[in-house]
Amino acid sequence: MSRLWGEQMDFAGLAKKYQNFYAPRFQVLVAGTDVAKNKLVEITGVTVEDVLDGADRFSFSFSDPGAKWLDSGLFDPGREVEIKMGYLDRLTTMLVGEIISLQPSFPAGGTPELEVSGYDLSHQFTRVRRERTFREMKDSQVAASVAGEAKHKLKTDIEDTATVHPVIVQSRQTDFEFLTELAQRNFFKFTVRERTLYFKRLQGANEVAVSMEYGRSLLSFTPELNISGQVSEVTVRGWNPRTREAIIGRARRGSEEGREQQRSSGGEMVENIYGAVEERVLDRPVFSRQEADSLALAILNRLAEGLIKGDGGCIGLPEIRAGVVVELKGLGQKFSRRYRVESSTHTMGSSGYATNFRVKENTV
Template sequence: MPPRGPDVPVPMFEILVNSSTLSVEAAARVVQVSVEEDTELPGMFSLEIVATDDLEDQFLWVDNEDLFSVGGLVEVKLGYADQLTSLFKGEITGLEPSFTSDRLPTLVVRGYDRRHRLARGRRTRSFLKKKDSDIAAQIAREAGLTAKATDSGVTHDYVLQADRTDFEFLLERASRINYEVVVEDKTLNFHPVANGEGEVMTLKADEDLAEFNPRLSSAGQVSDVAVRGWDPKNKKEIVGKSQSGDEVSTMGGTQAGAALSKKAFGAATGLLSRTPVAAQAEADQIAVARLNSASLELITGEAVCGGRTDLRPGKVVKIDGVGKRFGGQYYVTAATHVVTSDGYSTRFSFRRNAL
């Protein structure tokens, strides 16, 4: 990544608290802004603000309940000059003041997107004659969120939420069918993992990337998956199967993890016998989902580039300039955007299912 120079745009940020832009005075005291996004965890923001050297006002930010209070609404915009993009909308959940003898007091303000509301309190209840997408939509409505749920296809006679938070429960249901649970502002998205989509950008090692650290591992790769269950109505065994070739996409590669594993070590079946299934369609769906989720662990890693507001979890990026084996498409699973006096950088985690 090239160093900053006169032609490099200056990073900017804008913080809105309860729909009001942070004052110029307050913004001038902010020393760091970060936004962390993840396909498996609630999105989080943090900002660090330093006190003034005026003894009468050094606790101004710490004691200002009108400005920073638990439950306050926050929007974070990042970017360059007047090209700002909204990256986070959520709620303040924590305040962390720091008092040391060798520097001015600081206050770190933290908050999460509205997924955190789904993690408050455990429930035990049942859902009858519903698809997983129907369950996600119901839970979203109960949390005061708008649901945007992709039809999951299979209707379940009975689903038990046993001593789980709504968030834990939704993640479990999503994991079974290779879906994700994401909240954007007040909308809960329940949709398939999108590693089959086209890339939204290309990042070149010698121009855009400060770091690129991929890890290829055949551990956990299987040539096929079998899901076994019992049909209580017809009193017979259920077997759902998937195999190499059932991947949603090979992300521009020629050999997926399942095929690579079989070629190198021979056939190996991933057997799921403890996963509750009661219908053939459910077993088939889970088998394909497990093959896809396992394959997507073939290559994992992290990278760092100059700040990109369009680099978001759930998107596919293309990496160039790292050789043929590791060049190509990668699915972004997490991204951390940080703005400090040193500039704006984005660190992201990725996965790939093929070579």
């Protein structure tokens, strides 16, 4: 299976790649124009935020005396933006999107400023709520069909889903909500990176993008172990819409996807403390026991991922993106381990380039 994005590299390799992180640099292209290189504006700060379950966001700010650029049309909503970050000539495309918002500031004293912000190209799927039905199709085929309707034409990287569903209903959902729901029930990820729509599994837990150690490359980390939302079993009680036959699907602790087998899951922990803890999902239309079991497992996986959450910070690293796996060391036995990155924020300004990130994990 191909990686969703990025390459594997330890921190020493990254330091070599970026010449010990000398001279952080960004590039902002608006409608294909490098606005800084062409001396159009002097950008004072750039931020890119990416998340696992949502559209990625960007913002950048610059001085705008006389509201020259506010009224120029160059930064009008709908304009395409590409943002790159890195060091010296090693720049990585962080986001391709479009401008959604302009926020000028006219202070009592000082120079007016303009903040430009927007979202990646997945944002186009959030605009319209639809009611429609797809018949005798796989989830992956539906994803390809919806992707083909996009305003901004996208390449696709769609992993096949085996099950052909008699009926798949999009019920007053945006295309973004609908594709996210289809992805979640297969334990896939729906996202748009640059100009490609992905509908597939995330990279495996063994595919570590970056390895960092507290006190050296990892500047800060605040984890939390919390069993409040954990269950030992998920039961889906549904029915076949054609035959009205009752169908039951189950998933048990121990079957969580991507778990480290030598560690304990949240389901195992709560069962040891409280006995069996069940999550029941009722009245779901399903067409087979296999579909009900798959839905139960997808719900168990989502709940299990909330066992450990953590917030970390490090020097700016374009490789740390939502969805990748990082290995964090020097945090004691419980918390020195691999984590899935849930979100990341990349900020570049007068103080340099910094990356902050949030992680999650399903075992301890």
